[in-house]
Amino acid sequence: xxxxxxxxxxxxxxxxxxxxxxxxxxxxxxxxxxxxxxxxxxxxxxxxxxxxxxxxxxxxxxxxxxxxxxxxxxxxxxxxxxxxxxxxxxxxxxxxxxxxxxxxxxxxxxxxxxxxxxxxxxxxxxxxxxxxxxxxxxxxxxxxxxxxxxxxxxxxxxxxxxxxxxxxxxxxxxxxxxxxxxxxxxxxxxxxxxxxxxxxxxxxxxxxxxxxxxxxxxxxxxxxxxxxxxxxxxxxxxxxxxxxxxxxxxxxxxxxxxxxxxxxxxxxxxxxxxxxxxxxxxxxxxxxxxxxxxxxxxxxxxxxxxxxxxxxxxxxxxxxxxxxxxxxxxxxxxxxxxxxxxxxxxxxxxxxxxxxxxxxxxxxxxxxxxxxxxxxxxxxx
Amino acid sequence: xxxxxxxxxxxxxxxxxxxxxxxxxxxxxxxxxxxxxxxxxxxxxxxxxxxxxxxxxxxxxxxxxxxxxxxxxxxxxxxxxxxxxxxxxxxxxxxxxxxxxxxxxxxxxxxxxxxxxxxxxxxxxxxxxxxxxxxxxxxxxxxxxxxxxxxxxxxxxxxxxxxxxxxxxxxxxxxxxxxxxxxxxxxxxxxxxxxxxxxxxxxxxxxxxxxxxxxxxxxxxxxxxxxxxxxxxxxxxxxxxxxxxxxxxxxxxxxxxxxxxxxxxxxxxxxxxxxxxxxxxxxxxxxxxxxxxxxxxxxxxxxxxxxxxxxxxxxxxxxxxxxxxxxxxxxxxxxxxxxxxxxxxxxxxxxxxxxxxxxxxxxxxxxxxxxxxxxxxxxxxxxxxxxxxxxxxxxxxxxxxxxxxxxxxxxxxxxxxxxxxxxxxxxxxxxxxxxxxx
Ligand code: HEM
Ligand code: HEM
Ligand code: SF4
Ligand code: SF4
Ligand code: SF4
Ligand code: SF4
Numbered sequence: 001x002x003x004x005x006x007x008x009x010x011x012x013x014x015x016x017x018x019x020x021x022x023x024x025x026x027x028x029x030x031x032x033x034x035x036x037x038x039x040x041x042x043x044x045x046x047x048x049x050x051x052x053x054x055x056x057x058x059x060x061x062x063x064x065x066x067x068x069x070x071x072x073x074x075x076x077x078x079x080x081x082x083x084x085x086x087x088x089x090x091x092x093x094x095x096x097x098x099x100x101x102x103x104x105x106x107x108x109x110x111x112x113x114x115x116x117x118x119x120x121x122x123x124x125x126x127x128x129x130x131x132x133x134x135x136x137x138x139x140x141x142x143x144x145x146x147x148x149x150x151x152x153x154x155x156x157x158x159x160x161x162x163x164x165x166x167x168x169x170x171x172x173x174x175x176x177x178x179x180x181x182x183x184x185x186x187x188x189x190x191x192x193x194x195x196x197x198x199x200x201x202x203x204x205x206x207x208x209x210x211x212x213x214x215x216x217x218x219x220x221x222x223x224x225x226x227x228x229x230x231x232x233x234x235x236x237x238x239x240x241x242x243x244x245x246x247x248x249x250x251x252x253x254x255x256x257x258x259x260x261x262x263x264x265x266x267x268x269x270x271x272x273x274x275x276x277x278x279x280x281x282x283x284x285x286x287x288x289x290x291x292x293x294x295x296x297x298x299x300x301x302x303x304x305x306x307x308x309x310x311x312x313x314x315x316x317x318x319x320x321x322x323x324x325x326x327x328x329x330x331x332x333x334x335x336x337x338x339x340x341x342x343x344x345x346x347x348x349x350x351x352x353x354x355x356x357x358x359x360x361x362x363x364x365x366x367x368x369x370x371x372x373x374x375x376x377x378x379x380x381x
Numbered sequence: 382x383x384x385x386x387x388x389x390x391x392x393x394x395x396x397x398x399x400x401x402x403x404x405x406x407x408x409x410x411x412x413x414x415x416x417x418x419x420x421x422x423x424x425x426x427x428x429x430x431x432x433x434x435x436x437x438x439x440x441x442x443x444x445x446x447x448x449x450x451x452x453x454x455x456x457x458x459x460x461x462x463x464x465x466x467x468x469x470x471x472x473x474x475x476x477x478x479x480x481x482x483x484x485x486x487x488x489x490x491x492x493x494x495x496x497x498x499x500x501x502x503x504x505x506x507x508x509x510x511x512x513x514x515x516x517x518x519x520x521x522x523x524x525x526x527x528x529x530x531x532x533x534x535x536x537x538x539x540x541x542x543x544x545x546x547x548x549x550x551x552x553x554x555x556x557x558x559x560x561x562x563x564x565x566x567x568x569x570x571x572x573x574x575x576x577x578x579x580x581x582x583x584x585x586x587x588x589x590x591x592x593x594x595x596x597x598x599x600x601x602x603x604x605x606x607x608x609x610x611x612x613x614x615x616x617x618x619x620x621x622x623x624x625x626x627x628x629x630x631x632x633x634x635x636x637x638x639x640x641x642x643x644x645x646x647x648x649x650x651x652x653x654x655x656x657x658x659x660x661x662x663x664x665x666x667x668x669x670x671x672x673x674x675x676x677x678x679x680x681x682x683x684x685x686x687x688x689x690x691x692x693x694x695x696x697x698x699x700x701x702x703x704x705x706x707x708x709x710x711x712x713x714x715x716x717x718x719x720x721x722x723x724x725x726x727x728x729x730x731x732x733x734x735x736x737x738x739x740x741x742x743x744x745x746x747x748x749x750x751x752x753x754x755x756x757x758x759x760x761x762x763x764x765x766x767x768x769x770x771x772x773x774x775x776x777x778x779x780x781x782x783x784x785x786x787x788x789x790x791x792x793x794x795x796x797x798x799x800x801x802x803x804x805x806x807x808x809x810x811x812x813x814x815x816x817x818x819x
Contacts, residue, residue: 001420001421001422002420003422003528004420004422004505004532005532006531006532006533006535006536006539007535007539008531008532008534008535010531013455013456013531014455016539017455017456017538018538018539018542019456019457019538019544019587020544020583020584020587021538021542021543021544021583022484022544022576022579022580022583022586023484023485023486023487023543023544023576023579024486024495024541024542024543025486025576026486026487026488026490026562026572026576028486028492028495029486029490029491029492029495030490030562031490034490034562034563038561038562039561039567039570041561041563041564041565042565042695042698043565043644043694043695044564044565044644044694045641045644045645045694046644046645046646046648047645048648049648049649054563054565062563064563068398068399069399069513070398070399070400070401070404071401071512071513071514072401072404072405072510072511072512072523073404073510073511073512073513074404074405074407074408074411074428074509074510074511075408075411075500075503075504075509075510075511076404076407076408076411076509077404077407077408078496078500078511078513079497079500081496082493082496082497082500083493085492085493086493091492091493091494092490092491092492092493093491093492093493093496094488094489094490094491094559095489095491095513095514096489096559097489097518097556097558097606097607097608099513099514123394123399123400123403123404123407124394124403125391125394125395125400125402125403126394126395126396127394127395127396127397127398127399127400127403128397128398128399129399130399131397131398131399135646136643136644136645136646136647136648136649137643137646137647137649138649143516144516145516146512147444148435148438148439148444148445148446149431149435149523150446150464150478150480150523150524151444151446152444152446152447152448152449152464153444154444157435157438157439159401160390160393160439163393163396163398163399163400163401163402164393164396166397166398167396167397167398170396170397170398173398175649176645176646176647176648176649176650177647177649177650178649181646187713190713190714190715191713191715192713192714192715193515193516193517194516195516195608195611195612195713196713197611197713197714197719198608198610198611198612198719198721229757230758232715232716232717261715261716263715263716265448269447269448274443274444275442275443276441276442276443277442279442279443287611289605289608289609289610289611290603290604290605290687291603291604291605291610291684291685291686291687292603292604292686292687292688292691293664293666293686293688294666296605296610296611296721298719298721308442310389310438310439310442311389311390311392311393311439312392312393333647333652333660334643334660334664334688334692365718366717366718368718
């Protein structure tokens, strides 16, 4: 491999340097019909799953074809997307917040043709490349984080759990038969790069063992006061330890105080807490971010732990499918998953979804815990 | 021929949903073949090694990525995240495998020229693998080596006129819904505001000076398609003040069944005939709609939840007196539990003509306060909780308003200040003793 210079000169890093220019202006990338009717849309319709029609005040129409993807995409895959955009949608393509692709076309026939084309594209292993769907009262693509593919703190994988889940709920991606939209999100640790704390169904990687302490190296790699200050429950304190006859400055952990958040590890690499047996997944439900009818709401933990079972996480997907199917059968039209659970009562939710209620589901973290206990004698048997 | 055996990952090639494993494999093959004859600037086999290290994680249930080191481009503190494999001998192709965040066009519209340009850079100088997009909103390039960072930055800025995004204790890459570009509900131009503020605060984006990360997200309306209320330290959510516009003829068409409710979102199942009383009037959270052959909305009582509009988008349209609400302090559970954004400014005009000055004043006031008062690694939501909403409102320089609370306080432990009380706090104990014996 020969090093190819881009023009950058390391001896004079400021020479010709361009910085702080930000993103390109979005206006350069709007398809003509979008640009012409910017801010002047009148209404929209979902023609069929994955196909939206937008009608402007001018009478102009545009059809959107929406397709799911794995968020992790290769250059080869993206070039294929470009080729599709060049062929069908004038060279324009859009990504949605939830990692779906969207192509604009001019007519309903073109939209249907494109839908068919996208649905026909398959990987050699049989998986779709661009399954069309993700609209209306269904499940759309899962927003997720990095997992074992690229992060240092995950308690589970992200791409794999998402693939396993979407395979199981695929029917609800391509159809619109749920009472309301269901947003599933995935985050591989409590940092929640993916912010799963307000999702209808959330898959969350959790640790269950306190950090290991790499006594011999800790003081060299970490600022002890930072590691101490990082712990939200005050479980970490400075300490001295003798290993192989030598004394090391290090920390001690009050294990019964640890809530396995991994914050100390973020500040100090000598406190790893990943563990093949300890780690796994918590399942949360009932969150939402829209203001529609009811207020935005946090997700609630309904299954405190399922083990990591790569590659397909069968226990996790079984729970998710059961919750989704029970909701679909029981909820009213327009009723989000959390609103349904609130209406029937959470004690009923556990019963209907066949989930055991355990002590781990009673909150004990500071003030917010209090607001989750019941302060009334109104409950159901 | 695959470099590593990946029996567990191979099982993720079946099933209908797009398989990231198949995709990484196709990239591994493409790089091995190298039909374009590229002189790859990082190991050709890095996709193979990524599969190898991932398979290892699938076997032992633990990650094999080390803590990031400090890497980046000259003069920036954010935009690149250091990443190293903890088994570099087994997987040399990904021994050094840093993430590069790239600023996305707001609303995530692309043309193929731009996308192909980005791919050209990443094929030559990176792993050929990406996230489109990261959870924060930017383009994420997965995996390159340190010597390539300046080269990538040079080509991005010179060739494509695109910058890096944010990481570290600074402003993160702002993100917006597609807003006015294709949504009739957009109450303000969320993309333009996002673009303008991103440009205005490039320094804050690239050079960490904050106690911790800070996120802006922009939703054009209360439907919240980018989840601003849950995911951003400052959320800008479109809203309006005047009546919802009602087209009675279209209402009649919904009632008559000529138009499918909710834009056809429920087409997959037979829910029976549309019942306007049950599906709209009774579900209105503030019970301000009535229907007697004609739809009436008592608009002063409307809380603009969007339900009636979502259900009958052809008959009902948002009002004309439009602007946005600003909410502050949303965050995920780390450290002190999850927080939703709290309403700081009920309504503000989104005025491009004065370069959004009113909004910028609030942002800068809030930042000044947080930089002064916030502890290291404390999100503004936590600072707010520690010092109180009233302190934030005061610092932001916005008026106090009943809309900022759900209900008034439950306890009378009011922190009166000396200036609030007649005669102040300074009193003379001797004067007191003249009235009260010891
Ligand atoms: C009929 C009314 C609605 C319309 C026209 C609409 C329109 C849209 C559009 C255009 C997007 C793509 C936005 C982007 O990526 O920037 C979107 C995404 C989204 N919307 Fe809505 N929305 C509606 C109702 C809702 C409601 C009621 C909710 C929540 C209860 C909601 C939640 C979301 C979410 C979570 C996304 C991200 C989904 C994705 O990117 O695949 N929307 N919506
Ligand atoms: C803001 C100030 C105060 C608060 C919030 C407060 C609150 C309380 C509460 C909640 C209790 C338990 C009441 C119950 O069980 O019903 C209590 C008990 C008590 N408080 Fe206070 N208190 C305050 C100030 C004072 C002061 C200034 C004194 C005396 C000078 C005082 C003397 C007592 C005593 C003696 C009890 C125990 C009564 C018993 O035997 O059960 N408190 N207080
Ligand atoms: S959620 Fe946690 S483990 Fe997952 S990518 Fe974010 S920081 Fe890493
Ligand atoms: S994992 Fe969290 S709670 Fe446990 S010691 Fe570390 S910082 Fe403290
Ligand atoms: S947040 Fe509102 S304006 Fe933005 S895309 Fe969603 S529905 Fe449209
Ligand atoms: S927007 Fe919501 S609150 Fe307002 S009238 Fe419609 S349903 Fe009622």
